[in-house]
Amino acid sequence: MASPIAVWSKLEIRAVVSFLFAKGTKWSVICREIVENYGEHAMSMTQVYQWCSWFKTVEQICKMNQGLDARTQQTMTRTQLEFMTSSKSTEE
DSSP states (O other): OOOSSSOOOOOOOHHHHHHHHHTOOOOHHHHOOOHHHTTTOOOOOHHHHHHHHHHHHHHHHHHHHTTTTTHHHHHHHHHHHHHHHHHHHHHH
C-alpha cells in the first residue's frame, strides 16, 4: 500500500467525498478511502457522514425542482438551502 498523501487541502478532500458519493459509494467506505489515502487526521467519520448527508439533501432538492424554469429553480433552491441551514443550526 502506498503511503498517505502528505500535502492536501480540505477542498480536495471534500471533492473526493463528493465524487465518491456521486458514484454511490457508502459513507463508511468513503471514510476508509480517506484514511487510506490522506491519513487519519484528514477528515473524521462524523464529517464524512455530514458531507454525505448534505450532498443527499441537495440532490433531493434538485430532484424536487426539476421541471421548474431556471429563475424559479434558483430561488427555490436558495430558499430551501437557507431553511435547511437555519434548522440544522437550531438543532445543534
